[in-house]
Amino acid sequence: MKAGDLGEMMVLTLRDPDRALDVLRGLDLPMAARWMVLLLAVTLSTLLAGLSLLLFPIEVDNPVSRMLSEPLTLAGIQFGAMVMSALFVAQIGRLFGGQGDFPDALLAIGWVELMLVGLQAVQVVMMVVFPATATLLSMVAFGLFLYLAVTMTKALHGFTSTPKVVLGLIGSLFLLGFVLSLIAAAFGIVPEVAP
Template identity: 45%
Template sequence: MTSDDFKTLARRTLSEPEQAARWLIAQDWPMQARWMALVLAVSVSGVLAYVSTLAFPVPEGEVPAMLGMSRQPLVLAGMQMVAIVLGAGLMAGVGRMFGGHGRFEDALLLTVWIEIMLLIVQAAQIVLSLALPALAGILGILAVALFLWLTVQFTKALHGFTSGPKVLLVMFATLLAMGFVLSFILAALGLMPEMPQ
C-alpha cells in the first residue's frame, strides 16, 4: 500500500466506512501481514502514549495506575494487542451468533485499521495539546465517537448486517457482559481493589 493509497483509504473510511471495510476485506492479505500490521499499530500507539507522558508530565504522587502504564510502552502495547485480538474475536464470534458470516481474519484486519485511524487522531491530539489544550480535549471525545461509529459500520460490512442501531445495541450488551465476566475473574485473582468499609 502506497502513501497515496493510505490517504485515499483514510478519507474513504471517514466518508464511506462500509465501502472502505469491504475494500480492505477484498484485498485478501495473508494472515502474516495482518499480524504484522497489528504489531506495528500497537507499537506506534505505545510510543505515542510514552511521548505524551514526556510532553505532559504528571506529578509523581498524582499518577493513576492506568496512566502510569503509559510510561511503559511495551506493557501498554502488549495490553493493546490483547484487547484488539479479543475485540476482533468478539466482532467475528458475536456477529456469527446473530446470523453474520464474517471471519476472524477479516475482523482482525478491520480492528487493526480502526486502531490506525485512532492513531492519527492521537497524534493530532498530542500536537493540539501543545498549542490549544481545550481543542485537544474535544478531539479526545471525538475519538471515542469515531471508535464507536467505525466499529458499528465495519461490523455491518463484515457480517452483511443492515441495522446500525441493532449492531450498536448488541455491542454495548457484549461490553457489559465482558465487564461482568472480567470483574469476576479479577476478583477471583484478588486483583479487584478493596471497597472502603
C-alpha cells in the same frame, strides 16, 4: 499501498465502510500481515502515549495508572484487548447471523486502530500547541471510534440494522470489560477504593 492511498482509504472508510472493507478484503493479506497491521497500530499508539506522558506527566498513584504508564504493559494490554475485540466481533456477529470471520475482523480492527492512531497523533500535537483542545479532541476520537466500530461491524457481517449493531456492541463491551476485570483481579490489579 502508498501514503496517498492510505489517505484515500481513510476517507473511503468514513464515507462508505462497506466499500472500504471490500478494498481491505481485496488486498488478500495473509494472516501474518493482518497480525502485523494490528501490531503496527499498537506500537504506534503506545509510542504516542509514551510521548504524551513525557510531554504531560501524570501522577502515578494507583496500580492501574502505574501499569498504564509502562509502555510494554500498555502495549500488551492494547494488543490483547484488540485481539479479544476481534474475536468477540467475529463470534458474536456470527451468533446473530453475520457473515464475518476472525481474520477479517482482525483486519478491520487493525485498520480502525490505525485510523485512530492518526487522530491520536493530531491530538498530541494539538495538546502542545493548543492545550485547551485536548478534551474536545478526546470526544472527537471517542465519537469516531464508536462510528467506526458500528459501521465496520455492519460491513463485516452484512448487517443492515444500526440499532441492533449498537446494542450488540454495547453488550460485547460489557462482556469484554467483565472478562478484563476478571483477568485484572486474577493478577491482583484492582484499583483501590477509598473508604
